[in-house]
Amino acid sequence: MRAVLRERGFRLIYLGMAVSLLGDASLLLIPAILAKKLTGSDGAAGLTLFFFTLPLCLSPLFGYVIDRVDRRRFLIAACLLSAAALTPLTAVTGGDTLWLLYPVSAAMGCSYAAISGALSGLLKSVLPEDLLAEANGALQTTRQGLRLVGPLLGVAVYTSSGIGAVVLLDAGTFVIAAAAFAALPKPAPVPAAPRGRWREEFSAGARHLAADPFLRRAAGAFCLMFALAGATESLIFAVIDHGLGRAPEFTALTSTAMGVGAIIGGLCGATVIRCRGELFAIGTGIALYGVAVLLWTVPAEPAVLGAMTMAGAGLTLAGVARMTLVQRRSPGHLVGRVSTAFEAMAGATQLLSLVAGAALVSLVDYRLLLAVVGLTICCAAAHALRGRTPAEHPRPG
Structure with missing residues (x-):
């Protein structure tokens, strides 16, 4: 990590993202907690995650824009708009205003999709290829590691000062992030590819994803994982409520446990990528997550918290490898579209499982659902691990 931190451009990117991620982590659980407290429904809490995931289906649109504008300016605008989009949360005071949680969650999802896609392209343009895995590891470690303090901070601020204070905290971090991106030197322009019809340009990321055998296998593994894994967003509330007999605020501790694991996975x-390749790292990370979901069926706090730590390590390891694989195997002018196409494919499957999970959690024993989800995720890991690693083949420039 020391090598990449010597790069001034990355230090500014890291500062902006770290501050913004602290605010995001503080707000992460608040919509779901509010929905659970106002309705008593696990499904209502899970629906906030559904609306957060919904904009991922629009990711190719964000990618189309990202690859045609200055990515630094795009990030500045996205951060400022994200800060403004949080303000309706302050009006949620009861059942009659509960509906506001869902458009705000959707806006947060738009922010995540847009900023992630632009960041992936910006990193490729400011860093040499041999530092990409290190940069992604540092950012993912920070993103997930802030679960150690973010959710606890958010719940503490919410409990002591109300939702308005949490919104102010997150909005302020977006403004600071925008300032950090504004201080970045303008990166060298990315060589533009010849432009074709808008439909061809719009679908270029997905077509590259399908044509590259390693990106295709990684996308298949993530899609299979999320085909059922999205249900865990509702199931975790059932685990906490029915399995452990704890209040919804206990999610702050489970998220903190994930943060501990995420630090390990990110570091x-x-x-792992340097020694065994991106697909090995993706498969190993997904396998850890699958085993963790199976362990959630154990009705004991140490087992659940330990499994959450394992889940954090697995998801972060797989996430670092996915971002690095996309950056290394995509030409500069396509990184935004390939990254967002990947997000859209995984997000669409996650969206379906979120809906199914919110509906089934009140009808089927949560332990049976967790067993099915965990075994499916393990199958996704096996898909990623079969065959050779990307290191054996040249990468596009």
Whole structure:
């Protein structure tokens, strides 16, 4: 991590993202907690995650824009708009205003999709290829590691000062992030590819994803994982309520446990990728997550918290490898579209499982659902692990 932190451009990117992610982590659980407290429904809480995931289906549209504008300016605008989009949360005071949670969750999803896609392209343009895995590891470690303090901070601020204070905190971090991106030197322009029809340009990321065998296998593994894994967003509330007999606020501790694991996964990510390749790291990370979901069926706090730590390590390791694979195997002018196409494919399957999970959690024993989800995720890991690693083939420039 020291090598990449010597790069001034990355230090500014890291500062902006770290501050913004602290605010995001503080707000992460608040819509779901509010929905659970106002309705008592696990499904209502899970629906906030559904609306957060919904904009991922629009990711190719964000990618189309990202690859045609200055990515630094795009990030500045996205951060400022994200800060403004949070303000309706302050009006949620009861059942009659509960509906506001859902458009705000959707706006947060738009922010995530847009900023993630632009960041992936910006990193490729400011860093040499041999530092990409290290940079992604640092950012993912920070993103997930802030679960150690973010959710606890958010719940503490919400409990002591109300929803308005949490919104102010997150909005302020977006403004600071925008300032950090504004301080970045303008990166060298990305060589533009010849432009074709708008439909061809719009679908270029998805077509590259389908044509590259390693990106295609990674996308298949993530899609299979999320085909059922999205249900865990509702199931975790059932685990906490019915399995452990704890209040919804206990999610702050489970998220913190995920943060501990995420630090481990992020710190190991660059080393695993360097030694065994991106697909091995993706498969190993997904396998850890699958085993963790199976362990959620154990009705004991140490087992659940330990499994959450394992889940955090697995998801972060897989995430670092996915971002690095996309950056290394995509030409500069396509990174935004390939990244957002990947998000859209995984997000669409996650969206379906979120809906199914919210509906089934009140009809089927949550332990049976967790067993099915965990085994499916393990199958996704096996898909990623079969065959050779991307390191054996040249990468596009």
